[in-house]
Amino acid sequence: MSNTNISKSDFSSIRGEIEKLNTDRVLIIADHNVWSKYSKLLNLEDISNKETIIYKAPDGEKAKNLQEYESCVEFLLEKGVHRKTHVLAVGGGALSDFAGFVASTLLRGLDWSVIPTTLLSMVDASIGGKVALNSKEAKNLIGAFHKPKNIWIIEGFLETLAEEEQSSGLGEVSKYCFLDKEIFELVQDKNHQISDVIEACANFKYNLTEKDFKESGLRKNLNLGHSFGHAIEKIYNLPHGIAVFWGMALIFKLYCNGNYLKELSLVREKLELDANDSPWHNREFPIMKIMNLISKDKKMVTSTSLELVLIEDIGMPTIKITSLDEIEELLEEKKDELRQFSI
């Protein structure tokens, strides 16, 4: 499988990158909000040597369902698609999940590229080729592995990013701090530039996914904070990265004897991450809802057991195989502490 080119670009040069693609047909799948704000600046219509088709998808997770998938696929096929057609995703992580799944299934797989427009997608979602839709049961249960050919990072998008989106991206950055000691140290440096952090996270994830494309080993480490995180995200309707932050806090609290919580708090401070107080603070910890969602999580390895990512030290993740019963027991045991838990 060929590699992904990850490179910096800007609003004035991205058109040139698209012109260079080896195809006569580009299907742009764009978040409709992003497209209405940025289409003029991107200037990707009427490229001389290509036919450009544009499909505007609903924003965020609203695109990631089978009805929207069908509508997009039928629209594009009706416009005409051939094997060398190139799909271009323009949007955040949900959009690139959606567009990547469309690309992976149209004619059994078209080449595709991404222009990520949020911090979260620059450091995480657009990298590594995991693409997916949500099912009625849970997130990302329908999907594929399909690597993009190019990821063009345009930092200009961050200038107008909504605060919530900013927090979501920083939440995911906080995860990388515990997977890689260099990123942890970079973030501690009070003069750190966000562009350096983006680059470090993107490269870290890219290298990991290159070594383990189908997630049979190393790549699983990227799920740190995600087993609880996905459940928390659904229950409290939180931005993904914030949910991951609290999912990671739960892992440190429950499985690492409370170690690394101080460092997590430090990372939050350095990143200026707006995530004070756990979402369930001073309310009952929602054990049954969490167990119900975790049991439907795709990281389940049999009907009763699953793999949790813990850390042995900063930069040293490890996998623990545990059962649903064991998790539930632990949560019941720590119920009162969790009610008060915050960092």
Next chain:
Amino acid sequence: MSNTNISKSDFSSIRGEIEKLNTDRVLIIADHNVWSKYSKLLNLEDISNKETIIYKAPDGEKAKNLQEYESCVEFLLEKGVHRKTHVLAVGGGALSDFAGFVASTLLRGLDWSVIPTTLLSMVDASIGGKVALNSKEAKNLIGAFHKPKNIWIIEGFLETLAEEEQSSGLGEVSKYCFLDKEIFELVQDKNHQISDVIEACANFKYNLTEKDFKESGLRKNLNLGHSFGHAIEKIYNLPHGIAVFWGMALIFKLYCNGNYLKELSLVREKLELDANDSPWHNREFPIMKIMNLISKDKKMVTSTSLELVLIEDIGMPTIKITSLDEIEELLEEKKDELRQFSI
């Protein structure tokens, strides 16, 4: 990517094969007609060490659409799916296309196996990992490459096969006769056994797809007869293999100076293939309909050109890149001959 085990089995031993699968959960996706006739004989329910979930799909191409896909995927996810869940397809080629696409997209890819129940799927459709759904535009435009772990051939299914299904399988066998000289000669032998022909075709296709899994070269040869065939199938509502037979006849007529038509007729006789007179015989050849369908065919390599498979000799296929305009011109030129054309 791991290999596919293709082996003969029978109604009494297939249960033992399923018991040996390394999983605690088997999702059986079966053609509802096949299941009502054969479920007792197959005896796959209540296997001691596994939970078995059964989804009955509509017969044939009726399963291969996004509504049915959604209904199947949501049904299975609601019952519970984990990464080691094994999907078992029981049915003809359309069913294995459908079930294979479900397997390829559930949790980004589950292991799967096939029990093909028609001649066509034994010699062709179940082999090689091409799985797909139909779009409103044309057949198989939504799909993936996802190889099954096992294909278990149970010849007992052929005893009750509908005549039309039989013809469809034999039509596809006739294609192999022109791709491989040994198969051509095997079929000429008046004492040939159908089981030997099935084995030879299955192995021929398997070896080709192993060499070229993603259809970048050699595998394209398997499309002999299919560019016109898919259009003919749709226009006249014909069984797939019969449409391929006439698609191949058109290729020999239009692009091989009428060579091999005598051999094609001989193959038809030896296989006792019920395909006399072309479907448009003595009527106008439907040039516009054919061109319209071909232009939407996924084998298009740019918006105006496509790859046709011709043969230079029996067992020696070759690719010709041609344009839609050239094809249309040729059909217009031969219009009157085509009206009368039969073999």
